[in-house]
Amino acid sequence: xxxRSAEGLYWMGRYLERAQHLSRLLRMQAEALVxxxxxxxxxxxxxxxxxxxxxxxxxxxxxxxxxxxxxxDSYTLADDLTFEPTxxxxxxxxxxxxxxxxxxxxxxxxAEMWTCLNRTYLRVQGMTIQDIWAxxxxxxYAETVADIDTFAGVAAATMYRDEGWRFLNLGRAIERVQLxxxxxxxxxxxxxxxxxxxxxxxxxxxxxxxxxxxxxxxxGLTVVxxxxxxxxxxxxxxxxxxxxxxxxxxxxxxxxxxSPNDQAAGAAQRLMGRMSALVNYAWxxxxxxxxxxxxxxxxxxxxxxxxxxxxxxxxxxxxPAR
Amino acid sequence: xxxxxxxxDGRIYDExxxxxxxxxxxxxxxxxxxxxTSAADLADIQDQVTGSFSSEGISFxxxxxxxxxxxxxxxxxxxxxxxxxxxxxxxTGLTQRLKALNLFLADVYGPARIVEDGVIPVDVxxxxxxxxxxxxxxxxPHGVWVAICGTDLVRTNEGFKVLEDxxxxxxxxxxxxxxxxxxxxxxxxxxxxxxxQEIEHYGRVLRTTLEELSPAGTSDPTIALLTPGVYNSAxxxxxxxxxxxxxxxxxxxxxxxxxxFVYMRTTAGLRRVDVVYRRIDDDFLDxxxxxxxxxxxxxxIMHACKQGNVTLANAPGTGVADxxxxxxxxPDMIRYYLAEEPIIANVETYLCRNPEGLEYTLDNxxxxxVKRVGESGGxxxxxxxxATPAERAEYAEQVRANPADFISQPVLxxxxxxxxxxxxxxxxHVDLRPFVLHGRQTRIVPGAFCRVALRRGSLVVNxxxxxxxxxxxxxxN
Numbered sequence: 001x002x003x004r005s006a007e008g009l010y011w012m013g014r015y016l017e018r019a020q021h022l023s024r025l026l027r028m029q030a031e032a033l034v035x036x037x038x039x040x041x042x043x044x045x046x047x048x049x050x051x052x053x054x055x056x057x058x059x060x061x062x063x064x065x066x067x068x069x070x071x072x073d074s075y076t077l078a079d080d081l082t083f084e085p086t087x088x089x090x091x092x093x094x095x096x097x098x099x100x101x102x103x104x105x106x107x108x109x110x111a112e113m114w115t116c117l118n119r120t121y122l123r124v125q126g127m128t129i130q131d132i133w134a135x136x137x138x139x140x141y142a143e144t145v146a147d148i149d150t151f152a153g154v155a156a157a158t159m160y161r162d163e164g165w166r167f168l169n170l171g172r173a174i175e176r177v178q179l180x181x182x183x184x185x186x187x188x189x190x191x192x193x194x195x196x197x198x199x200x201x202x203x204x205x206x207x208x209x210x211x212x213x214x215x216x217x218x219x220g221l222t223v224v225x226x227x228x229x230x231x232x233x234x235x236x237x238x239x240x241x242x243x244x245x246x247x248x249x250x251x252x253x254x255x256x257x258x259s260p261n262d263q264a265a266g267a268a269q270r271l272m273g274r275m276s277a278l279v280n281y282a283w284x285x286x287x288x289x290x291x292x293x294x295x296x297x298x299x300x301x302x303x304x305x306x307x308x309x310x311x312x313x314x315x316x317x318x319x320p321a322r
Numbered sequence: 323x324x325x326x327x328x329x330x331d332g333r334i335y336d337e338x339x340x341x342x343x344x345x346x347x348x349x350x351x352x353x354x355x356x357x358x359t360s361a362a363d364l365a366d367i368q369d370q371v372t373g374s375f376s377s378e379g380i381s382f383x384x385x386x387x388x389x390x391x392x393x394x395x396x397x398x399x400x401x402x403x404x405x406x407x408x409x410x411x412x413x414t415g416l417t418q419r420l421k422a423l424n425l426f427l428a429d430v431y432g433p434a435r436i437v438e439d440g441v442i443p444v445d446v447x448x449x450x451x452x453x454x455x456x457x458x459x460x461x462x463p464h465g466v467w468v469a470i471c472g473t474d475l476v477r478t479n480e481g482f483k484v485l486e487d488x489x490x491x492x493x494x495x496x497x498x499x500x501x502x503x504x505x506x507x508x509x510x511x512x513x514x515x516x517x518x519q520e521i522e523h524y525g526r527v528l529r530t531t532l533e534e535l536s537p538a539g540t541s542d543p544t545i546a547l548l549t550p551g552v553y554n555s556a557x558x559x560x561x562x563x564x565x566x567x568x569x570x571x572x573x574x575x576x577x578x579x580x581x582x583f584v585y586m587r588t589t590a591g592l593r594r595v596d597v598v599y600r601r602i603d604d605d606f607l608d609x610x611x612x613x614x615x616x617x618x619x620x621x622x623i624m625h626a627c628k629q630g631n632v633t634l635a636n637a638p639g640t641g642v643a644d645x646x647x648x649x650x651x652x653p654d655m656i657r658y659y660l661a662e663e664p665i666i667a668n669v670e671t672y673l674c675r676n677p678e679g680l681e682y683t684l685d686n687x688x689x690x691x692v693k694r695v696g697e698s699g700g701x702x703x704x705x706x707x708x709a710t711p712a713e714r715a716e717y718a719e720q721v722r723a724n725p726a727d728f729i730s731q732p733v734l735x736x737x738x739x740x741x742x743x744x745x746x747x748x749x750x751h752v753d754l755r756p757f758v759l760h761g762r763q764t765r766i767v768p769g770a771f772c773r774v775a776l777r778r779g780s781l782v783v784n785x786x787x788x789x790x791x792x793x794x795x796x797x798x799n
Contacts, residue, residue, distance in 0.1 A: 001588055001589050001590075002570045002571070002572060002576055002586060002587070002588055002589075003576070003587045003588055003589055004572075004573065004575070004576050004587070005570075005571070006589045100552075103552055103557075103561075104552050106561045106565075107561045107562070107564045107565035107571050111378075114378070115377050115378055118377060118378070119377055122376070122377070163589060167589075256589070257589060257590050258590060259589070259590075260590060260591035260592070311589040312589075314587075314591075316578065316587070316592065
C-alpha cells in the first residue's frame with residue numbers, strides 16, 4: 001500500500017479516536033453542570049486540560065477555583081474544547097482532520113465508511129457552542145460519541161481487511177494508549193492538587209470507561225483510587241483498558257508486512273514489548289503509577305516516530321531490482 | 323407536471339420537443355412519465371438526487387473563490403435523452419476526430435508534414451504555448467498520444483458541433499457516473515422501462531486502455547493515477563477513478579525516478595510503476611524539464627517517459643492539438659490524414675492572428691463570442707451580445723494588443739433541454755462531453771458529462787460559472 005495512504009488512514013484513526021475520547025469527557029462535564037458541586041466540576045476541567053497538556057483560554061484553572069465556579073467559565077472552556085478551530089485538540093479539529101485525512105484516502109475506505117464520516121462532519125460543521133449550550137450540550141456530545149462508534153462499526157462491517165485496515169487500527173490503538181495514559185496521569189495529578197477529592201471524581205473516571213459496574217462487581221461499592229486505576233489499566237475484559245489497547249496495538253503491529261526499514265521496525269517491536277510489559281508485568285508491583293503512566297506515554301510518542309520511520313517516511317538507500 | 327408554460331423558440335433546438343410542440347420519439351417515455359408525475363413527487367426526486375451528492379461528498383472546487391471550499395455541482399434530476407442512432411453518429415465522428423488528432427500529434431512532434439504541405443501555418447503550431455519542444459522525436463506507444471479525450475459537443479438546429487477538444491487532462495467523467503447513479507436510483511421505473519445503455523463499465527474500459535499502452539514487456543502493469551492533491555478542483559474524480567481502475571492514487575511526492583524507471587513509495591518499500599494516468603498539467607509534471615518551481619511533479623519522469631520505461635497518459639505536449647487556434651484546422655487535419663470529410667462539424671472560427679479574422683472580429687464584436695487562446699473553463703471570454711458597450715470596447719483593446727491570443731466564434735444557439743427550476747419544468751441550454759478512450763482501439767462508453775446553464779438565458783455551462791449537470795441517457799436500439 002502506498003505509504004502516504006497508510007499514513008492517512010493511521011492519522012484518520014488517531015483523530016477520530018481523539019475526538020471521541022474528548023466528547024466522552026465533555027459529555028460528563030456537561031452532565032456534571034446540572035447537579036454536581038463546583039469543586040467536582042473544577043476537578044473535571046483540571047483533569048481534561050491536564051490530559052491534553054494544554055492551558056485553558058481563560059488563564060489558569062487554579063485561579064478560577066478560587067472564585068465560585070460560574071457557568072460562564074464552563075461555557076468558555078467547553079467552546080475551546082469543542083468548536084475552537086485553532087485548538088488542534090478540539091472535537092471539531094478531530095472530526096475535520098479525521099475527515100480531511102479520509103478525503104485523501106477515500107479510495108481506501110468502503111463507500112459506507114466515507115458516507116458515515118461525512119454525515120458526522122456535515123452535522124457538526126457550522127455548529128457553535130450557543131447552538132448546543134442552551135438546550136442540552138450532553139446530547140450533542142452523546143451524538144458525537146455515537147457517530148464515531150457507528151463509524152467504527154461500519155468500518156468493522158465493511159472494510160476490506162488489507163493493510164489499510166491495519167494502519168487505521170494501529171492509529172486508533174496508539175491513540176487510545178496515549179489518551180488513556182495521559183488521562184489517568186492527569187487524574188492522579190489533579191487528585192494530588194485538590195483538597196478533599198470526592199469519590200465522585202473516581203466514579204466519574206470509571207463511568208467514562210464504562211467500568212463502574214465492573215468495578216462494583218470486582219471491588220465492591222466503595223471506590224478506592226488505586227483499585228480504580230488497577231482496573232482501568234490491567235483488566236483485559238474492559239474494552240478500553242490500557243492493557244487491551246496495548247494488546248490491540250501489538251496485534252496490529254505484528255500483522256504489518258515487513259517494513260523496508262528493518263532497523264526502525266525492529267526497534268518498534270522491542271518498544272512495543274516494553275510498553276506491554278509496563279502494564280502487564282510492572283504495573284501491579286509499582287507503587288507510583290504516575291511515573292509508569294508518564295513513561296508509557298513517552299514510549300507511545302517514540303513508537304509513533306518509529307512507525308513513521310518504518311512505513312511512511314523511510315530512507316531510500318537502494319532501489320529494488322526490476 | 324404539465325409543459326404548458328414550457329417555452330419553445332424556433333431558433334433553438336429543443337432536445338425534447340419538435341418545433342410543433344410534440345415530443346420527439348426517443349423522448350416519449352420520459353415525456354409521458356414526467357406528465358404523470360406530480361410537482362411534489364418531482365421535488366422529492368430532486369431532493370433525493372441532491373441529497374445523495376451531499377452525503378457522498380461529491381464535490382468540486384472553484385478557483386478564485388474566497389470560500390474556496392468544496393462545493394457540490396448542482397445536478398438537475400431530469401435526464402437528457404439521445405437515441406441510439408444519434409449516438410452512433412457521434413461515436414463515429416468522435417472516433418474519426420481523435421484518430422486524426424493523434425496522427426497530427428505524431429506528425430508535429432515528428433516530420434511535421436502537415437506544416438510542410440502548407441495545411442497549417444508553422445507559426446500556429448510552433449507559436450502555440452502548448453507546443454513542447456522537449457517532445458520532438460518522441461514515439462508514443464502505439465502512436466497514441468491522447469488516450470483519454472473529452473470532447474465538448476453542442477447542438478444547434480444544424481446538428482452537433484464540436485466546441486472544444488480536451489486532450490490534456492479532461493475531467494468530468496466521475497460526474498457522468500455519479501449523475502447516472504443518483505438519477506437512476508430516483509427514477510427507478512422510468513429508467514428500467516427506457517432501456518438505457520449502461521455506462522458503469524467505464525472504469526474497466528479505462529483500465530484496458532491504459533494496460534494496452536503499458537511499456538513493452540509488462541504484463542499486468544502497475545498503474546498509478548497522479549493527482550495534484552486534495553486541493554485540486556477535480557480531486558474527487560481522481561480518487562474515484564483510482565478506485566474504479568484499481569490504481570494507486572499518488573501525488574508527485576510519492577514517486578521517484580531512478581535510472582530511468584519510476585517507483586512509488588509503499589509501506590513495503592519501493593514498487594515500480596509502469597503506467598501513470600496523470601491528472602496534472604504538463605507544466606507541473608517534471609521540474610527538471612518544465613516548470614522548475616513545481617512541487618507537484620516528479621523530477622526525472624520525463625526522462626523515464628522518453629526512454630519508454632513508463633507510459634504517461636496522456637503524453638506530454640498534447641495541448642498543442644486542443645489549442646483554440648489549432649482547433650480551427652481540425653477539419654483540415656481529418657481531410658489531410660484520413661482523406662475523409664469530418665462527420666461532426668466545427669464551430670465557425672475566426673483567428674484574430676489573421677488580419678481578416680481580426681477585422682471581422684472587431685467589426686462584429688456585438689455578435690460574437692471571443693475567447694482567449696490559452697484559457698479554459700469559461701474564463702477570460704467575452705460574450706458579445708451579453709456585454710455592455712464599455713466591456714466590448716475594453717475587450718477590443720486587449721484583442722488589438724495581442725491578436726494572436728484571441729479567436730472568435732458566432733454566438734451559438736445551444737440546444738435546450740427540460741430542467742426542473744423552482745418547481746417548474748423549463749428549458750435550459752446544455753452541452754455534452756463524451757469521453758473517448760484510445761488504446762489499441764477506440765472505445766466510447768455511451769454517456770457523457772452533460773452540463774446545463776442553470777441560470778435562465780445563460781449560455782455558460784462551466785461548473786465554475788454557475789453551471790450544473792444532468793444525466794445523459796443513450797437509449798438502446
